[in-house]
Amino acid sequence: GENVEQHPSTLSVQEGDSAVIKCTYSDSASNYFPWYKQELGKGPQLIIDIRSNVGEKKDQRIAVTLNKTAKHFSLHITETQPEDSAVYFCAAIITGTASKLTFGTGTRLQVTL
Amino acid sequence: ETGVTQTPRHLVMGMTNKKSLKCEQHLGHNAMYWYKQSAKKPLELMFVYNFKEQTENNSVPSRFSPECPNSSHLFLHLHTLQPEDSALYLCASSPEGGVGETQYFGPGTRLLVL
Numbered sequence: 001g002e003n004v005e006q007h008p009s010t011l012s013v014q015e016g017d018s019a020v021i022k023c024t025y026s027d028s029a030s031n032y033f034p035w036y037k038q039e040l041g042k043g044p045q046l047i048i049d050i051r052s053n054v055g056e057k058k059d060q061r062i063a064v065t066l067n068k069t070a071k072h073f074s075l076h077i078t079e080t081q082p083e084d085s086a087v088y089f090c091a092a093i094i095t096g097t098a099s100k101l102t103f104g105t106g107t108r109l110q111v112t113l
Numbered sequence: 114e115t116g117v118t119q120t121p122r123h124l125v126m127g128m129t130n131k132k133s134l135k136c137e138q139h140l141g142h143n144a145m146y147w148y149k150q151s152a153k154k155p156l157e158l159m160f161v162y163n164f165k166e167q168t169e170n171n172s173v174p175s176r177f178s179p180e181c182p183n184s185s186h187l188f189l190h191l192h193t194l195q196p197e198d199s200a201l202y203l204c205a206s207s208p209e210g211g212v213g214e215t216q217y218f219g220p221g222t223r224l225l226v227l
Contacts, residue, residue: 004155009153034215036218041220042220042221043117043119043203043205043218043219043220043221044156044203044218045218046215046216046217049215089155089156100158100161100169101156101158101216102155103155103156104155105153105154105155106155
């Protein structure tokens with residue numbers, strides 16, 4: 001089955017700096033890659049996603065890049081703010097089944113003042 | 114808010130107790146999911162329901178028993194649990210359970226088994 005690895009497990013940046021979180025996946029058939037943000041006491045919330053037919057997608061301060069050949073994708077957050085502090089999860093979907101997302105282990109991002 | 118609610122938010126139970134977790138979605142979706150979230154581990158898919166029919170059981174022990182009476186409600190019945198079952202249990206929904214659909218998560222029930 002699919003295996004998703006996520007790095008780093010923790011990341012601390014100063015406010016205004018950029019943050020990058022990287023994930024690799026094993027199943028070359030995966031074609032949908034969402035990113036979720038989980039704040040304390042809440043469930044994961046989708047913040048951005050990318051499909052395998054594009055290499056990059058941007059939404060204001062967040063962007064995701066996908067390298068299908070290398071089977072890795074990354075989340076980029078620019079101009080970080082304290083409210084960006086949360087746990088971020090990447091995921092990849094196994095095609096052919098009903099939305100069976102395989103998640104990474106999460107990255108705890110801390111944005112310091 | 115995502116439109117997916119879960120009750121209770123916190124639950125403490127002994128290994129001989131029977132309890133149920135409830136999930137309700139107000140999004141008009143037809144697919145619902147149970148996930149287990151443990152510390153330092155990836156989210157684990159437990160069950161999937163599409164149009165009230167169970168389409169996925171990810172090798173979950175029988176001490177967890179799901180129930181989906183309609184497309185808006187999902188239950189997880191718990192009995193004779195083990196301490197290692199302590200975790201955050203998340204419910205999610207999506208429009209039709211298709212590949213590539215966005216899933217919307219509830220806030221979770223934090224379960225502690227003593």
